[in-house]
Amino acid sequence: MSPRSSAIERLASPRPRPVEVLAWLLPALAFFLVPDNLALGVSIMTYAVAVLALDLVLGYAGIVSLGHAAFFGVGAYTAGLLAVQGWKEPLTGMLLAGAVSLALGFLASFLVVRGKDLTRLMVTLGIGLVVYELANRLSSVTGGMDGLSGFEIGPIFGVFSFDLYGRTAWWYVYGVLILVFVLLRLVVSSPFGLSLRAIREGVSRMPALGASVDHRLRTAFTLSAGVTGIAGGLLAQTTQFVGIDSLSVGRSADFLVMLVLGGTGRLYGALIGTTVFMIAHDYLADMNPVYWEFWMGLLLMAVVLFARGGVVGAGRRLLQTVKTKFARAAP
Amino acid sequence: MIRRQFLLSATAALVIAFPAFAADTVKVGLVLPMSGPFSQYGQQMQNGIKLFMKEHGDVVAGKKIELIVKDDGGIAPDRARRAVQDLIVRDKVDVLVGFTFTASALAAAPLAKEADKAMIVLNATSSGITAANPYMIRIGQTLPQITEPAGRYAGAQGYKTIYTVVADITAGHDAEAAFTRGLKAAGGEVAGTLRVPAQNPDFAPFVQRIKDGKPDAVFTWLPPGEATINFIKEFNQRGLSAENIVMLGTGDLTDELTIEQTGEAGIGVVTTGHYSMAHKSPKNQAFIKAYLAEFPNHKWPNFMSVSAYDGMAALYRGLEKTGGNASGPALVEALKGEKFESPRGPIEIDAKTRDIVQTVYVRKVERVDGTLANVEFQEFPASRDSASQ
Numbered sequence: 001m002s003p004r005s006s007a008i009e010r011l012a013s014p015r016p017r018p019v020e021v022l023a024w025l026l027p028a029l030a031f032f033l034v035p036d037n038l039a040l041g042v043s044i045m046t047y048a049v050a051v052l053a054l055d056l057v058l059g060y061a062g063i064v065s066l067g068h069a070a071f072f073g074v075g076a077y078t079a080g081l082l083a084v085q086g087w088k089e090p091l092t093g094m095l096l097a098g099a100v101s102l103a104l105g106f107l108a109s110f111l112v113v114r115g116k117d118l119t120r121l122m123v124t125l126g127i128g129l130v131v132y133e134l135a136n137r138l139s140s141v142t143g144g145m146d147g148l149s150g151f152e153i154g155p156i157f158g159v160f161s162f163d164l165y166g167r168t169a170w171w172y173v174y175g176v177l178i179l180v181f182v183l184l185r186l187v188v189s190s191p192f193g194l195s196l197r198a199i200r201e202g203v204s205r206m207p208a209l210g211a212s213v214d215h216r217l218r219t220a221f222t223l224s225a226g227v228t229g230i231a232g233g234l235l236a237q238t239t240q241f242v243g244i245d246s247l248s249v250g251r252s253a254d255f256l257v258m259l260v261l262g263g264t265g266r267l268y269g270a271l272i273g274t275t276v277f278m279i280a281h282d283y284l285a286d287m288n289p290v291y292w293e294f295w296m297g298l299l300l301m302a303v304v305l306f307a308r309g310g311v312v313g314a315g316r317r318l319l320q321t322v323k324t325k326f327a328r329a330a331p
Numbered sequence: 332m333i334r335r336q337f338l339l340s341a342t343a344a345l346v347i348a349f350p351a352f353a354a355d356t357v358k359v360g361l362v363l364p365m366s367g368p369f370s371q372y373g374q375q376m377q378n379g380i381k382l383f384m385k386e387h388g389d390v391v392a393g394k395k396i397e398l399i400v401k402d403d404g405g406i407a408p409d410r411a412r413r414a415v416q417d418l419i420v421r422d423k424v425d426v427l428v429g430f431t432f433t434a435s436a437l438a439a440a441p442l443a444k445e446a447d448k449a450m451i452v453l454n455a456t457s458s459g460i461t462a463a464n465p466y467m468i469r470i471g472q473t474l475p476q477i478t479e480p481a482g483r484y485a486g487a488q489g490y491k492t493i494y495t496v497v498a499d500i501t502a503g504h505d506a507e508a509a510f511t512r513g514l515k516a517a518g519g520e521v522a523g524t525l526r527v528p529a530q531n532p533d534f535a536p537f538v539q540r541i542k543d544g545k546p547d548a549v550f551t552w553l554p555p556g557e558a559t560i561n562f563i564k565e566f567n568q569r570g571l572s573a574e575n576i577v578m579l580g581t582g583d584l585t586d587e588l589t590i591e592q593t594g595e596a597g598i599g600v601v602t603t604g605h606y607s608m609a610h611k612s613p614k615n616q617a618f619i620k621a622y623l624a625e626f627p628n629h630k631w632p633n634f635m636s637v638s639a640y641d642g643m644a645a646l647y648r649g650l651e652k653t654g655g656n657a658s659g660p661a662l663v664e665a666l667k668g669e670k671f672e673s674p675r676g677p678i679e680i681d682a683k684t685r686d687i688v689q690t691v692y693v694r695k696v697e698r699v700d701g702t703l704a705n706v707e708f709q710e711f712p713a714s715r716d717s718a719s720q
Binding site: 143164 | 363365366367370373374400401402404406407408409412413416417419420421433434437438440441442445446457463499500501502504529
């Protein structure tokens with residue numbers, strides 16, 4: 001057997017390699033090393049959940065979505081409105097946020113799977129705009145442009161209350177991120193996940209194998225919407241605020257940029273892309289509050305031009321080059 | 332610019348290097364839109380703050396005032412919130428100043444409340460937001476405060492039919508309600524209401540509908556910037572001004588920068604607002620002279636720079652009263668009921684609501700000595716945030 005089969009085996013295996021476990025300890029380490037940056041860390045991990053979900057539809061199922069902010073925002077408003085109504089328990093609030101987005105995603109998925117790439121782009125964009133406008137119109141419920149505020153979130157497990165420094169929020173979001181990652185890892189390495197990739201690579205051949213393409217795409221999209229809703233719920237709970245911008249097309253585009261920056265179809269690309277994007281954003285905006293967007297744009301262009309497959313793709317290629325060099329050097 | 336930035340970072344570096352000074356400084360966290368479509372506002376505010384500190388020194392009640400600027404990127408409440416969290420946790424600021432948009436102020440309010448930090452709000456205009464944090468003071472304006480007088484003025488003019496045109500967002504709805512309230516109080520009635528999408532600034536069909544209705548006056552509230560400029564131009568091009576239909580609005584419709592861009596088309600627009608560059612008071616003339624001398628490239632000090640200037644004035648007054656104690660409860664207690672003279676005229680911080688009380692002026696855009704100006708001709712003294720009363 002060629003070495004490629006082992007690679008395929010590993011691709012399909014959800015079991016973590018030791019280096020991965022170590023990598024997942026990094027955020028925990030960061031908690032102690034940079035205790036003043038917890039707010040940024042919480043934001044990164046919250047968005048990472050949403051970008052992971054986007055990777056499932058874009059990276060695995062091959063659906064370009066410009067409407068994921070709709071599910072993100074609906075999740076955020078669900079969690080926020082629950083808290084406003086007195087439902088302060090965070091875990092159930094977050095799960096309900098996910099459930100509502102899941103339901104919305106299920107309905108939307110019927111529209112999304114119709115047509116091809118460009119149609120899908122338009123449909124998801126449309127869904128995003130419709131939901132945004134609804135939130136704007138229903139300002140007596142959502143607070144409109146002023147946002148939804150003035151709610152409190154109860155302590156996690158009734159013990160750990162959210163604090164000013166974001167310590168509780170940090171562990172809460174970290175925990176959810178790990179669970180979401182494990183879930184998505186199981187999904188993408190399952191036969192279902194492999195069939196998604198098969199659809200992405202050759203959509204016309206799949207029906208010949210007796211696989212229903214639409215059904216699989218709908219499932220992936222629905223699941224992705226639900227996970228994105230969880231991210232929205234986390235944002236609402238950790239910031240005690242829901243702004244209408246969480247539904248905006250700009251937010252959808254941000255998700256897309258973070259994912260492409262890191263590299264699609266790898267899950268880790270979503271994590272690394274989000275981290276790089278947010279840290280660069282924070283660092284550049286602090287360095288120069290007026291012209292930072294210029295540097296941000298330059299960074300993105302550099303990645304697109306010189307690092308095909310995003311940060312992770314480039315890293316992998318670099319590793320490959322080094323390996324072959326060493327292999328040649330050693331007789 | 333670069334040198335100023337360098338100086339700022341150099342002072343920051345000094346402070347980090349010598350933490351012994353920390354006790355003698357009051358750190359002020361500025362949350363302003365320095366990038367994006369509203370960066371002009373951020374610049375205006377920063378200029379107002381710098382001007383005040385240049386005139387009054389950077390030491391008050393024995394404490395050195397140190398500024399830390401954070402960009403909130405316009406209407407992005409979660410960024411504003413994280414900026415505030417960073418300012419409190421990482422930079423350990425004592426006071427928060429800024430907040431251009433209501434959403435940003437409301438997103439930051441719970442944090443500032445928990446950390447006992449005073450928030451001096453320079454612009455966020457929705458009604459009653461000071462309730463969100465007991466240490467929040469608003470120094471700028473409130474939307475009902477400047478809108479209701481427009482209704483009262485219109486009612487007193489005896490216009491028979493009045494239309495309202497507002498952007499279909501929360502602020503637009505609030506403006507429509509406040510105008511109608513003022514108009515009713517003066518015995519008038521709105522004949523027709525139009526709500527235009529905030530995202531789509533193509534006003535031709537709306538302006539045509541107004542023209543067909545032949546009203547005496549039209550009240551307008553739109554998001555400041557591109558939308559207001561386009562609306563004023565469209566209104567003029569379709570000949571509504573020529574038919575003597577009066578355009579009414581709030582101060583942001585004919586902000587100094589905007590009327591310069593609309594040119595002749597803006598002449599005759601009547602607005603109610605709290606600040607005009609043409610305000611005739613020695614304080615304002617001195618302010619404008621100093622501003623133009625300090626920032627020759629920013630020719631139009633507007634309500635944003637004045638509000639920032641006054642925000643610093645309030646902070647200095649508060650610190651003098653507390654003897655340099657910058658904690659939220661002390662500072663806010665000292666500032667309750669505070670009255671002072673601003674370039675815009677007399678202002679007061681309401682003792683109960685901590686909201687701004689000020690004269691609202693009725694102004695008309697006219698050409699004065701070759702430049703367009705908002706010329707004040709009527710006053711509504713001691714106007715309050717009417718919706719929350």
